[in-house]
Amino acid sequence: MKSKAAGLPLGYRLAVTSRCLAALVGGYLLAAMASVCMGLLLPMPKAEAVITGMMLSFLFYLVAILWSFACRTAAQAWLGILLPSAVLALINGLAYWMNTP
Numbered sequence: 001m002k003s004k005a006a007g008l009p010l011g012y013r014l015a016v017t018s019r020c021l022a023a024l025v026g027g028y029l030l031a032a033m034a035s036v037c038m039g040l041l042l043p044m045p046k047a048e049a050v051i052t053g054m055m056l057s058f059l060f061y062l063v064a065i066l067w068s069f070a071c072r073t074a075a076q077a078w079l080g081i082l083l084p085s086a087v088l089a090l091i092n093g094l095a096y097w098m099n100t101p
Helices: 010-041 046-070 074-099
Strands: none
Touching: 010 046, 010 074, 046 074
């Protein structure tokens, strides 16, 4: 008996694989950058800011996963995850550089 998966085009399979990687890897990157950003910038004691950032990072990860499968194309999914990650990384770098003695 022939499986239905064998009939799917290679382009479709690669698009789904790319979206899965965007959700897993890109979502982790976005969550990590958001967590660090909140830990550096929230106006509360550092320990509380870090805990708050870590808890909210799960929401960022969830939104990244939902975003990667809600987009029309895999490229749009990657762009929608990597662009905010790059902005957050820039903010993290500037915040760290400005607070360094």
